[in-house]
Amino acid sequence: MHNKNTSVFAVLFICLMLVGLAGCGTKPDKASPEPAKPQVQDVILATTTSTQDSGLLDVLIPAFEKKTGYKVKTIAVGTGQALAMGEKGEADVLLVHAPDAEKKVVASGAAMNRLMVMHNDFILVGPADDAAHTKGQTVTAALTAIAKAQAPFISRGDKSGTHQMEQKLWKQAGIAPTGNWYQEAGAGMGQTLAIANEKKGYTLTDRATYLAQKKNLALDIMVEGDPKLLNLYHVMEVNPEKFAKANHAGAKAFSAFILSSEGQDIIGNFGKDKYGQALFFADAGKTEKDFGL
Structure with a gap:
């Protein structure tokens, strides 16, 4: 009887050890899961050359792509050209810095949801x-x-x-x-x-x-x-009611990201390590009235 019980306990012990080892082998990865792929992945960003030449987009865009699964195609031109692309429906989202011209594009109905992002x-x-x-x-x-x-x-x-x-x-x-x-x-x-x-x-x-x-x-x-x-930057989405092919979901996601605490932290800290000062100041939630304009 004693030998039989000993054998049973030995078998149970071995089974428990095997289960534990199997559990260790399938321990979930602590890394963030891959985001679900959006239905339309590509987002066309028309922006000023300063966001590209400063190196900001080299940090901001990979963070956005990793978090959301979107893929950004950046077209860095002068703000006038970027706004013209928006007026023709050739972009999904605009990141620009010419307030007077921006307001005209919004008034025309070509773009919408114009919000302040940052300034320098x-x-x-x-x-x-x-x-x-x-x-x-x-x-x-x-x-x-x-x-x-x-x-x-x-x-x-x-x-x-x-x-x-x-x-x-x-x-x-x-x-x-x-x-x-x-x-x-x-x-x-x-x-x-x-x-x-x-x-x-x-x-x-x-x-x-x-x-x-x-x-x-x-x-x-x-x-x-x-x-x-003073140099103010705004983000705005190309109006999907005027341009049906616009990836509005992607544009909204990009706008939401750069205005989020994560996006604003990236913007507000960019350049400090390399230049000893921030190259941009984060302004989500502000308007031109906050700058006396």
């Missing part, structure tokens, strides 16, 4: 010798000095948000820039900075792209901190 600022940069004596002046005074000295000024010339801001600033200064000293690059921000660097000229740039490219430039900041140089 524009700066006027130029060669270290500062031949036009612009350093530390207001942006109006600096542009007036550049025009008077006919110092080289390189404009984006591409109807981008930066170009639109530059034109607005010249107008506020009462100047219509013409002549050999004023040159239009017809290029993105990174390339425009490279041209200004080569020609030892001045240009208007967003701070993020300047900091990202600074190691390759011999251009210094001449004007910063002027309230006129």
